[in-house]
Amino acid sequence: MSNVIVHSLFTEFDINLFKSGKHYRLYEKLGSHIIEVDGVRGTYFSVWAPSAKSVSVIGNFNAWNADEHKLNVRWDASGIWEGFIPNVGKGEVYKYKIQSNNNDIWTEKADPFARFCEHPPNTASIIWTADHKWKDKDWMGYRKEKNGLDKPYSVYEVHLGSWKKNAGNKFLTYTELAEDLVAYVKEMGYTHIEFMPIMEYPYDPSWGYQLTGYFAPTSRFGTPEEFKLLVDTFHQNDIGVILDWVPSHFPEDAHGLGFFDGSNLYEHPDRKKGYHTDWKSLIFNYGRNEVRAFLISNALFWLDQYHVDGLRVDAVASMLYLDYS
Template sequence: MSRVVPHSLFSDFDINLFKAGKHYRLYEKLGSHPIEVNGEKGTYFAVWAPSAKSVAVVGDFNYWLEGDHKLNVRWDESGIWEGFIPGVDVGTKYKYKIHSHNNDIMTEKADPFARLCETPPNTASVVWKADYKWKDKKWMGYRADKNGLDRPYSVYEVHLGSWRRREGNGFMSYTELADELVTYLKEMNFTHVEFMPIMEYPFDPSWGYQLTGYFAPTSRFGKPEEFKLLVDKLHQNDIGVILDWVPSHFPEDAHGLGFFDGSHLYEHPDRRRGYHPDWKSLIFNYGRNEVRAFLISNALFWLDQFHVDGLRVDAVASMLYLDYSREEGEWEPNMYGNNENLEAISFIRELNEEIYQSFKGVQTIAEESTAFSGVSRPVYLGGLGFGMKWMMGWMHDTLEYFKKEPIYRKHHQNDITFSMTYAFTENFMLPFSHDEVVYGKQSLLYRMPGDEWQRFANLRLLFGYMFTHPGTNLIFMGGEFGQSSEWNYQHSLDWHLVQYDLHSGVQQMVKDLNALYQGYPALYEKQFSTEGFQWIDYGDAENSVLTYIRKGHDEKNDLFIACNFTPVPRENYRMGIPKSGTLTEVFNSDLKKYGGSGMKNGKVKTSATPWHGRDQSVEITIPPLAVVVFQ
């Protein structure tokens, strides 16, 4: 095998951008790139390791011995080591053997920019070129309209390793999922799918939230081009793709980013800012230019190379606060004496500005659990610049309310109405995520009180209330058919349950709710505006009933919603209406096909009986533990 040939993909301009933290396409330069130099095929390698004394490429092409394949350090103090090795082809396994100036430490590290990694528990990087011919031109052309904040977002959250498994409990491949998952999402009328992290991760119980291969789709399910096929098929079926993305922390695995070149290269050197006590992981140094460029390049990589439509950014709260999950004395205030991580805030703003500037029709979504102000407001208005934020408070309050026996709910009416006091302070997405169905919390179905019928009626009511509440929606896989057991990442969902009427009924109702949400503009056109919602009556605690109006651009499309949170039917229930006419029931969670009791309204005419401060009113039936929607 030939020795290393001096070669570079970096211009002086690239290096200046990199040092300034403004090079947002580093994946085009760093890492391994199969190319041809002077008529000879091989691979160019480049790695950032400023504290290294020497860096060699070792792999199956040289028996993992550093010998002749030491990279050359650049003269410009960028800390980049690079070189071209003839004969190294696609499929070659490799690592970087790094000798450090610090205490002469020697480590073998996976390539931070590798496009493919060995399947865990193996840890080598693989030279790869994910050639793929995209067929989603149509989607990419109108994506900006599909993905706008005034469009429906009904998101199905998926863990690819456990959505459905093969016979014998083996993983399904990206290619198989491109048939089965896409067909299911289309059939269920979901508008988007959100994948829990698919970047390479070493430890299955982390569910993908402890990443080591930031630029590589996990090889558990196939090759990068096969993941592209999955995204492409979703787009061809008008389904948007959101990826979970984790810039908040990374694991200490020996082959990963930690202590990369014998120094604290990617992580903050101060343990109070560089280590997560909750997750026993390392925290990025957001104040270091090259680290910011690494992370922003990574976000853009998935949007650029994989045509992804959105990033849901994990654990944002842990990035924003220096005292996150720390006791007194375990953190140090910022220069102003408070607990905000100014470097992380600056990084997040820069990230969002670059994403929205570079890609038309994408969204970023923050999983942020505190009252930090302006998370989904533009940077130029002082916000963090996200498109949406998960409404964690709503999720918590709603589930707490629903677990109460209906007889006690009248004493907790404020718990279910409180969300409307802050519903429009951010662009909120309403999530029932994977975190709510693990670690002894039980499945959504088994958090509901009552006998079997009431449990299912409560679950149908929960989803009906969710879809008619302002904001976009996210349901974790399994919830849509009333999975009875907690989620287990090691096994398939309990698909056998859909043979039973009550489970298939919930599934049919979620399918119809998705269609309702997309078919009625009043549910999405002003989903983030106070103009899109109006109470009819939030004070009927005695009956545990809520009535409200959802509005779009045209008042002819207004929807009138009534929720009954008890198992007692509310017949001849009077509801104030702003004008005279006939109301038609367009959705009812109590239909027999959903497993309900079958109480219906059909059409109801208003009368000139003033009610709820309005000149007109109607008498309706609100079935037990149900939501009804009228137009």
């Protein structure tokens, strides 16, 4: 008996948009969302896993037992599994345990839409809400001028993990960077800062170019609201923020997007088109509508939720040319 209440955030219109690759705010529906159902607080979970036979939410709250909280598959052939778990809230760690129709393969995956992740090398997702009172109203009002392509641009590109270290060789936190890095960039006269990828990634030496948590600022430097504070502080100092964004490939780590539901869900099924030999990573299946909606939603997420001013898209050549490299 599963302790999951049947509930949905999806309308029929949402599903039609998703299937046609035109749902650009999927992060408002997929993933984990703290809500109230019939007067009870809890978390709604939804995940796209069309090849699954069963999908469970596992975590500390159920001793990682896949029989406790089984999600319900939608009737509309969207491949979305969903449900509401009462009394599970912010800060709980979780994963999806997926049994595939494909040879009964089992996978254990982080949430592709998680807003926060455990600190690597741990790999679970964390239920989160990033509350922040923005103070960049002025910048948001005139940034069109500052970000105009016909305006002077001077960009300071930075890898947050190695720009500067604390005593004991520790990373600076987002909060510390909001003091030190903002002051430095302002003093040097740059108009914009560009962060090398800050989305969650498992392997430090990759410098963030192998992503597993597309919707989560890395927990290495603090919480999502602390990253919002960093962006906010740059804006209050008249400095635009550009994010390095990697829609070109992703790593094969067991908890990541690869072979998600026991099938080539996010990656191209043809290994010649779906595997990047230089980087030993998987390549998105851009021909699949739902994958396009995932990526466009992700780009817009950072602009919408984090007030980011622009994206620098990584490895475009590898997306355009089949004979790349």
